[in-house]
Amino acid sequence: MPPIDPVSLADAAVIGGSYAGLSAALQLARARRRVVVIDAGQRRNRFASASHGFLGQDGRSPGEIVADARAQLLAYPNVEWRDATATQATATAEGFRVSFAQGTALSARKLVLATGVIDGLPPIEGVAARWGQHVFHCPYCHGYELDGGHIGVLAVGPVSLHHALMLPDWGTVTFFTNEAITLSESDRAALDARGVTLEPARVVAIEDEATVALADGRRVPLAGLFVAPRTQMASPIAEALGCAFDDGPMGPYLRVDAMQQTSVPGVFACGDAARAAGNVALAVGDGAMAGAAAHRALMFG
Numbered sequence: 157m158p159p160i161d162p163v164s165l166a167d168a169a170v171i172g173g174s175y176a177g178l179s180a181a182l183q184l185a186r187a188r189r190r191v192v193v194i195d196a197g198q199r200r201n202r203f204a205s206a207s208h209g210f211l212g213q214d215g216r217s218p219g220e221i222v223a224d225a226r227a228q229l230l231a232y233p234n235v236e237w238r239d240a241t242a243t244q245a246t247a248t249a250e251g252f253r254v255s256f257a258q259g260t261a262l263s264a265r266k267l268v269l270a271t272g273v274i275d276g277l278p279p280i281e282g283v284a285a286r287w288g289q290h291v292f293h294c295p296y297c298h299g300y301e302l303d304g305g306h307i308g309v310l311a312v313g314p315v316s317l318h319h320a321l322m323l324p325d326w327g328t329v330t331f332f333t334n335e336a337i338t339l340s341e342s343d344r345a346a347l348d349a350r351g352v353t354l355e356p357a358r359v360v361a362i363e364d365e366a367t368v369a370l371a372d373g374r375r376v377p378l379a380g381l382f383v384a385p386r387t388q389m390a391s392p393i394a395e396a397l398g399c400a401f402d403d404g405p406m407g408p409y410l411r412v413d414a415m416q417q418t419s420v421p422g423v424f425a426c427g428d429a430a431r432a433a434g435n436v437a438l439a440v441g442d443g444a445m446a447g448a449a450a451h452r453a454l455m456f457g
């Protein structure tokens with residue numbers, strides 16, 4: 157099959173070739189539609205060596221899961237892959253024109269946005285370097301492996317209260333409030349009822365594997381540290397297209413209906429970009445729905 161270019165129209169362009177995008181593209185490929193996947197290769201969980209909680213793949217390398225999925229997808233001759241960053245998508249009479257940072261472009265009748273989110277971590281020395289290895293955000297993904305040990309929760313704002321209340325199911329919890337959260341009497345009572353220890357001293361760095369260094373010189377060794385990142389869209393394309401967003405506790409996310417249709421006709425969205433809090437299994441499920449819905453729109457839309 158010849159490459160899809162601005163002149164020859166693809167049925168669907170999927171922007172983002174990770175869990176959600178691969179899953180969407182698979183449905184379209186199996187519907188014998190001509191689909192192109194554009195991917196910049198910056199999966200959200202690329203910092204972790206193992207992925208947990210995805211049925212049938214529990215504990216596998218996240219990169220291997222994606223590599224297998226991509227190989228299976230690319231076995232379909234009606235699928236084309238572009239290692240590229242999409243910079244713009246504009247509506248045209250036939251659908252959408254997608255431009256790339258690399259200077260090329262293509263056209264497609266429907267668009268699936270599976271571009272994910274970027275995690276904004278607190279600017280504390282040592283946090284970013286340990287992200288996905290000893291510093292995490294998702295207890296379901298990485299809590300079990302901490303063997304019920306001493307767990308820290310680093311406050312970044314009001315959302316951290318919920319984090320601190322959850323984590324006692326995975327170990328003994330110290331909540332480092334770090335001047336980032338104001339706790340009411342009822343918050344303190346709830347934390348106390350869950351057995352959470354409060355640590356008000358300022359956090360200056362994370363050292364060794366997951367040792368919290370405090371401003372007063374004390375050091376608290378932990379099995380792991382949890383922090384709730386502030387997320388932002390990994391790509392500005394949805395906003396530029398005029399898609400509506402909702403505000404989640406971690407950051408904005410794309411508004412979609414039950415069929416993963418955004419507020420812009422012909423544009424579908426799936427995965428972390430289109431839910432308040434995501435994981436691999438949910439991204440794959442959303443992607444399957446987005447792919448089937450894009451196919452439905454191609455048939456009847």
Ligand SMILES: Cc1cc2nc3c(=O)[nH]c(=O)nc-3n(C[C@H](O)[C@H](O)[C@H](O)COP(=O)(O)OP(=O)(O)OC[C@H]3O[C@@H](n4cnc5c(N)ncnc54)[C@H](O)[C@@H]3O)c2cc1C
Nearest residue numbers: 172174176196197198200201208242272288427428435436
């Ligand atoms: C450290 C860490 C560990 C995690 N561990 C787990 C775990 O164990 N289990 C679990 O279920 N979940 C885990 N997660 C969550 C999981 O990573 C996400 O839920 C999942 O990656 C969402 O899939 P997605 O396809 O929506 O987005 P992503 O996997 O983030 O993929 C988005 C893709 O779109 C591409 N892209 C973005 N913009 C463009 C553009 N303009 N042009 C082209 N391509 C673009 C990106 O480069 C990327 O390849 C973890 C997250 C983190 C941060």
